[in-house]
Amino acid sequence: MSEQSTLLLKRQLKELSKNPVEGFSAGLVDDDNIFEWEIVIMGPQDTLYEGGFFRAIMTFPPDYPLMPPKLKFTTEMYHPNVYPNGEVCISILHPPGEDKYGYEQASERWSPVHTVETILVSVISMLSSPNDESPANIEAAKELRENYPSFKKKVQRLARRSADEF
Incomplete structure (x- = not known):
């Protein structure tokens, strides 16, 4: 499977290089490792x-595209759907099949039809519309609901800082 995964990832990287998508850039962390990509959203x-520039690492498993990659922000991020350690929590990055907690439909979870592009478009959408119903960062979700001005100030400060560090 790993050889097929390598070929697929090389093809997706080449496609993104030839036809960049607005809103993010993607490249390899190390030219010798196709399974680890640096992303800037x-x-x-x-x-x-x-106005922010948010760096992340996308790590692909050897059995990609059967299983989803992991996406972890390396730039500080404050968002209900991002764990405090930076790991992104969205349905399409959850393993395929039924959700043992019954929260997600199987159709909302990972499917091999997803590409780096569809994942990152979903992450950009997540930034635009946080889901505070099932948060990865409970503090951020609570602050978003109960003290929006404070949440807004914190996020805008992080966005400015990320732009300064870029």
Whole structure:
């Protein structure tokens, strides 16, 4: 499987290099490792994250695309769907099949049809519309609901800092 995964990832990287997608850039952390990509997501316009440049690492398993990659922000991120350690928690990055907690439909979870592009478009969408129903960062979700001005100030400060560090 690993050889097929390598070929697929090389093809996706080549496609993104030839036809960049607005809102993010992607490349290899190390040219000798196709399974680890460095991602930069530009904070989406008209969101609290606007103007920010958020770095992340996307790590692909050897059995990709049967199993999803992991995406972890290396830039500090404050968002209900991002764990405090930076790991992104969205349905399409959850293993395929039924959710043992019954929260997600199997159709919402990972499917081999997803690509780096569809994953990152989903992450950009997540930044635009946080889901505070099933948070990875409980503190961020609570602050978003109960003290929006404070949440907004914190996120905008992080976006400015990320732009300064970029």
